[in-house]
Amino acid sequence: MAFLRQLDSSSKACQLAVVPSAVLCAVFSDAFVEMSVKAFELVPAVERDLLMGDKARINIECIECCGKHLYVGTNDCFIHHFLLDEVTSSKGKLSYSAQKLLHKYLGLKKPVAELRAASALERLIVLCDGIVFLIDMVTLETVPSAAGGGAKIRGVTAFCINENPVNGDPFCVEMCVLSSKRRTVQIYMVYEDRVQLVKEVSTPEQPCAVSLDGYFLCLALATQYMILNYNSGASQDLFPYNSEERRPILKRIGREEFLLAAPGGLGMFANAEGVSQRAPVNWSEGVIGAAVCFPYVVALDENFITIHSMLDQQLKQTLSFRDGHILQDFEGKVILASTKAVYVLVPLPLERQIQDLLASHRVEEALTLTEGAQRNIPKDKFQVLHKRILQQVGFIQFSQLQFREAREHFRKGQLDVRELISLYPLLLPASSSFTRCHPPLHEFADLNHLAQGDQEKVLLYKNFLISYLGEVRNTEVVNVCREDVDTALLKLYAEQDHESLLDLLASDNTCLLTDSIPWLEKYHKYFALGLLYHYNGQDSAALQLWIRLADGDLQDSTRTDLFEYIVDFLSSCSNLDLVWTYADWALLKDPTIGMHIFTKRPLSKDVSQLNPDDVITYLGKHSQALLLYLEYLVLERRIQKEKFHTHLAVLYLERVLSLQSQSPTDEAQLTTARERLQALLRESNLYLVQLLLDKMENCEQLLLERATLYGKLEEHERALHILVHQLRDFRSAEAFCLWASSCRDSAYRQQLFHLLLGVYLDGSHRGQSHAVAAGGSGELEMAAVDLLNRHGEVFDAISVLRLLPESWSLQLLRPFLGRAVRASMHACRTSQIALGLAHSENLQLLHDRLKERKKQILVSEKKGCHLCHNTFSEPDVVCLPGAVPVHTHCVAHRVRDSPTKRLLTNSSNHT
Amino acid sequence: MPEASKMKKPDVKLVLLGDMNVGKTSLLHRYTDRKFKDTVSTVGGAFFLKQWGPYNISIWDTAGREQFHGLGSMYCRGASAVILTYDVTNWQSLAELEERFLSLTDTASHDCIFAIVGNKVDLTDPKAQLSQDSSGVSEDQTEHEEERTEPQVLSSCPTPPASPASLSGITVHKQVAHEDAMALYGRILRYKGLEEKSSLPAERMCFETSAKTGYNVDALFETLFDLVLPSILRKRNENQQCPTIDLEECRGASSKRARFCC
Numbered sequence A: 001m002a003f004l005r006q007l008d009s010s011s012k013a014c015q016l017a018v019v020p021s022a023v024l025c026a027v028f029s030d031a032f033v034e035m036s037v038k039a040f041e042l043v044p045a046v047e048r049d050l051l052m053g054d055k056a057r058i059n060i061e062c063i064e065c066c067g068k069h070l071y072v073g074t075n076d077c078f079i080h081h082f083l084l085d086e087v088t089s090s091k092g093k094l095s096y097s098a099q100k101l102l103h104k105y106l107g108l109k110k111p112v113a114e115l116r117a118a119s120a121l122e123r124l125i126v127l128c129d130g131i132v133f134l135i136d137m138v139t140l141e142t143v144p145s146a147a148g149g150g151a152k153i154r155g156v157t158a159f160c161i162n163e164n165p166v167n168g169d170p171f172c173v174e175m176c177v178l179s180s181k182r183r184t185v186q187i188y189m190v191y192e193d194r195v196q197l198v199k200e201v202s203t204p205e206q207p208c209a210v211s212l213d214g215y216f217l218c219l220a221l222a223t224q225y226m227i228l229n230y231n232s233g234a235s236q237d238l239f240p241y242n243s244e245e246r247r248p249i250l251k252r253i254g255r256e257e258f259l260l261a262a263p264g265g266l267g268m269f270a271n272a273e274g275v276s277q278r279a280p281v282n283w284s285e286g287v288i289g290a291a292v293c294f295p296y297v298v299a300l301d302e303n304f305i306t307i308h309s310m311l312d313q314q315l316k317q318t319l320s321f322r323d324g325h326i327l328q329d330f331e332g333k334v335i336l337a338s339t340k341a342v343y344v345l346v347p348l349p350l351e352r353q354i355q356d357l358l359a360s361h362r363v364e365e366a367l368t369l370t371e372g373a374q375r376n377i378p379k380d381k382f383q384v385l386h387k388r389i390l391q392q393v394g395f396i397q398f399s400q401l402q403f404r405e406a407r408e409h410f411r412k413g414q415l416d417v418r419e420l421i422s423l424y425p426l427l428l429p430a431s432s433s434f435t436r437c438h439p440p441l442h443e444f445a446d447l448n449h450l451a452q453g454d455q456e457k458v459l460l461y462k463n464f465l466i467s468y469l470g471e472v473r474n475t476e477v478v479n480v481c482r483e484d485v486d487t488a489l490l491k492l493y494a495e496q497d498h499e500s501l502l503d504l505l506a507s508d509n510t511c512l513l514t515d516s517i518p519w520l521e522k523y524h525k526y527f528a529l530g531l532l533y534h535y536n537g538q539d540s541a542a543l544q545l546w547i548r549l550a551d552g553d554l555q556d557s558t559r560t561d562l563f564e565y566i567v568d569f570l571s572s573c574s575n576l577d578l579v580w581t582y583a584d585w586a587l588l589k590d591p592t593i594g595m596h597i598f599t600k601r602p603l604s605k606d607v608s609q610l611n612p613d614d615v616i617t618y619l620g621k622h623s624q625a626l627l628l629y630l631e632y633l634v635l636e637r638r639i640q641k642e643k644f645h646t647h648l649a650v651l652y653l654e655r656v657l658s659l660q661s662q663s664p665t666d667e668a669q670l671t672t673a674r675e676r677l678q679a680l681l682r683e684s685n686l687y688l689v690q691l692l693l694d695k696m697e698n699c700e701q702l703l704l705e706r707a708t709l710y711g712k713l714e715e716h717e718r719a720l721h722i723l724v725h726q727l728r729d730f731r732s733a734e735a736f737c738l739w740a741s742s743c744r745d746s747a748y749r750q751q752l753f754h755l756l757l758g759v760y761l762d763g764s765h766r767g768q769s770h771a772v773a774a775g776g777s778g779e780l781e782m783a784a785v786d787l788l789n790r791h792g793e794v795f796d797a798i799s800v801l802r803l804l805p806e807s808w809s810l811q812l813l814r815p816f817l818g819r820a821v822r823a824s825m826h827a828c829r830t831s832q833i834a835l836g837l838a839h840s841e842n843l844q845l846l847h848d849r850l851k852e853r854k855k856q857i858l859v860s861e862k863k864g865c866h867l868c869h870n871t872f873s874e875p876d877v878v879c880l881p882g883a884v885p886v887h888t889h890c891v892a893h894r895v896r897d898s899p900t901k902r903l904l905t906n907s908s909n910h911t
Numbered sequence B: 001m002p003e004a005s006k007m008k009k010p011d012v013k014l015v016l017l018g019d020m021n022v023g024k025t026s027l028l029h030r031y032t033d034r035k036f037k038d039t040v041s042t043v044g045g046a047f048f049l050k051q052w053g054p055y056n057i058s059i060w061d062t063a064g065r066e067q068f069h070g071l072g073s074m075y076c077r078g079a080s081a082v083i084l085t086y087d088v089t090n091w092q093s094l095a096e097l098e099e100r101f102l103s104l105t106d107t108a109s110h111d112c113i114f115a116i117v118g119n120k121v122d123l124t125d126p127k128a129q130l131s132q133d134s135s136g137v138s139e140d141q142t143e144h145e146e147e148r149t150e151p152q153v154l155s156s157c158p159t160p161p162a163s164p165a166s167l168s169g170i171t172v173h174k175q176v177a178h179e180d181a182m183a184l185y186g187r188i189l190r191y192k193g194l195e196e197k198s199s200l201p202a203e204r205m206c207f208e209t210s211a212k213t214g215y216n217v218d219a220l221f222e223t224l225f226d227l228v229l230p231s232i233l234r235k236r237n238e239n240q241q242c243p244t245i246d247l248e249e250c251r252g253a254s255s256k257r258a259r260f261c262c
């Protein structure tokens, strides 16, 4: 029995003594299994006993396998026929049981050199003693020659069967034969009872081995390999090879592709065009047989079976096999023979091979093997496998802290992120239904197991998860487990004091409350917890928490401006009950900022609005806040409601009064308070004037305010009287005139100014006649002169001149008079120009009209009016310059709105 | 073996030829992995598939050892570009190109282009000591390359001996000058029976590289990829001209054509 043991390539060099294999395996497996893949297992098929018993000189020469039928040719000219059954043990272990059906002596006393089955013909093609002949597959009897021709070919050194036949006849096998004498290759058709020569081609040197695919002969000549197309005669040299030195190997491995033994112990691939499309594999020099069992190249030398991957050229497995003699593949099944026994090389399931690679962390190879198998596995099955392998690879890299690679593989493998999260204790919510997949994707219990207590590593792992979850949480992969992902992320953020915690909570999220509350509390993330409450519609809980935080009952330094934040929150809070509940707290803490609850409320429709009356009622007890609120309503929002205006004016007045009553009075404050009051009185038209007048009844100091109020009542004389005679503030009197007439026409203003002038002049006459305080009348006179000189344009110069005392010098009124003359001149000329323009426009139109009258104008129902674009329904039209017909009503419309028209109306004002 | 396991056919083939140890494998590594790492002597050959735009380019790395010499013409068969590589510190490696490797290219495509590449120029030229790896970080900037500032540009000096390798650390003689490579390029054109005028100019096709620092490596491969594009398009066109292929016909024809080209 051959001595076999699976060994790693590196141990190939050491010659092993024959020791009980179990012992050695134990020694070597740990050390070397790392480097190898278990891709195949060698299983005995026919043992020595069954073949030759104890006859030492009998050797196996050739084998053929066809389905369950195994034929063995021996050196004593026997053919043995076995039935080979696959037996799978209860443990899944495969073995073969061979049953001998027949053996037959061929009668030539020479070794049986080659055997090939032609199962469609039920024939075995045999090469023995240089003769090719046919025997019956079942009886092993030689087939007698048919009448028409022989079934024997003599002088043969080698033959091969075309596995890619060019002849369509299924009951005919194409065979290529090398003959010992001539440098020729012959092509035969083999039938049930005869062989027929169809082609003979000569070769440059004596061929010693051949393989056939279609019309392509792949030949080993004495010094080189070549491809020969026996149909066209075209040839292609491949590469030099000394066939005398080393036995050539040429093995068809697929359509028009061959595997050849090359110099230097290489296994070279070549296609029919003489091109190598795969990288060679590195065999030993003494290879005697080779086969491809995708993705592996299996080769046999005297002592070993070597298995290389075609995907990466690497040696993957070495099996010790002594006295190796034959290695051949039959319909995908690789069969080996020593001189005495037959074995089957059984490939292990691909998944098992991949898992073995992964178990030894050989991720690249595992991936290459997986991806290389893509074409051999149904698509959906492959995808499932590929994803799983990617995920496993990801976890291996993850465990080795190769996060970049791990991330990539998790992503490609569409990992259920919970697999990853579940490695981190406590991160998955208690309610999560997740269980890790089975079989597991990795061997790690949890993070502690992975990091072995190394806190730095723990941190690296956590940071990786943070970035990974952040990346995937918006992708489809997490559709089924959004809550788990967000909750885990929240926990990590909180624990790591990560700045993104607030972003997570402030944006769309699915963090679970039940899990998150205790966690956030544990890490004192109260502000964040408030956000979470808010996101879940529990604003009341959020506010309670934040208020405790703002009051210092809880500690969390997330926000230093928490009070402003709460106020801001309330100002946009749509639950008005909450606003009313917490406004008190805010106003007490800081009325100016607290007021923002009411004043900074967005005015959009989405936010429920507060009723100002309610607010005012509510603010009754917060006087300062009330004032601020009314200012907000009146001055900022410009709400036109008498109530608010009056209320604000009264409050202003009350403040002025209260400041006045203080002693000593704070002048600065009083001034600002009065200015505010005055401004409001001047600018608002809504407050109740009489009410305020009444309230000021007894205040002699508020004369200016009263003048304004009289102004509002249009009691201008009274107002001016106060200003001129009581306050003697001529500037204010003038300003009053401007203000009181600001929204009126010029006539009204003129009237007011004349009134003021009258007041001045009356006062001065009275002053002269009664000779009151000296200088008093002069002062009024000067005021009158100033008024005229400053606002000359307002006055009607002629009536002013009539009013003025004779005694006044022309020099005094020079600016006034000069301006009056100039204004009148200007008005005269402007109107002349306007008149001229109107005249010429009129002429122009007249001219156009005359011109247009001569032209024809086409009006149809299909044509549209240029002004309104509707069609014409009646013949009456107006023609615009350029023969453009338009509706009469359209043109009427246009004339009404035309800019020329407007211009004319305006200019008429000036004339 | 199932047909399905056949590989997707590359559109075009590039082959690296040259004596062993000149750095062919290292050049390919540098280009594909952006790294310089220890190589083991290449056995037989190896190849790499590069996606260049919509095209698949296979780059074959060959073994320079005498033992595998016979395989060279197999690898070159139908190649669109051949990169003849020598070691600038080794005059013999340039000579070998002409003596041993040039004849292997007889099987290449008839419009095959040739590049002559002097590798290991980091040993002789300061300018090549700066990493040119555009991908930035190269893991194995072992020596003092990083801190060094760009030295003055070398004056082009005539023949092998005198290279003003003035920088510390450079002790290796530049045995092959750029001009020598360009002269070889001229001889290759003559060997191929090509007009110098109608061929790609020597200045463009002679490179000095360093697989170690990445100097000129991307430029080398990318120049070649761009230059073989027409060859790809031509091949695609040829395939399109006979959209229905008579398999029997083609078998004969393709091998005939292959013989013609050589």
Ligand SMILES: Nc1nc2c(ncn2[C@@H]2O[C@H](COP(=O)(O)OP(=O)(O)O)[C@@H](O)[C@H]2O)c(=O)[nH]1
Pocket (backbone or CB within 6 Å): B018, B019, B020, B021, B022, B023, B024, B025, B026, B027, B037, B038, B039, B040, B041, B042, B064, B119, B120, B121, B122, B123, B209, B210, B211, B212, B213
């Ligand atoms: N200094 C230097 N050494 C190099 C360079 N390229 C390759 N080598 C070294 O040269 C030796 C041979 O390289 P290798 O790529 O195996 O050459 P090949 O036989 O042509 O494939 C190795 O020891 C490399 O480290 C280079 O650009 N600069």
Ligand SMILES: [Mg+2]
Pocket (backbone or CB within 6 Å): B021, B024, B025, B026, B039, B040, B041, B042, B061, B062, B063, B064
């Ligand atoms: Mg190499």
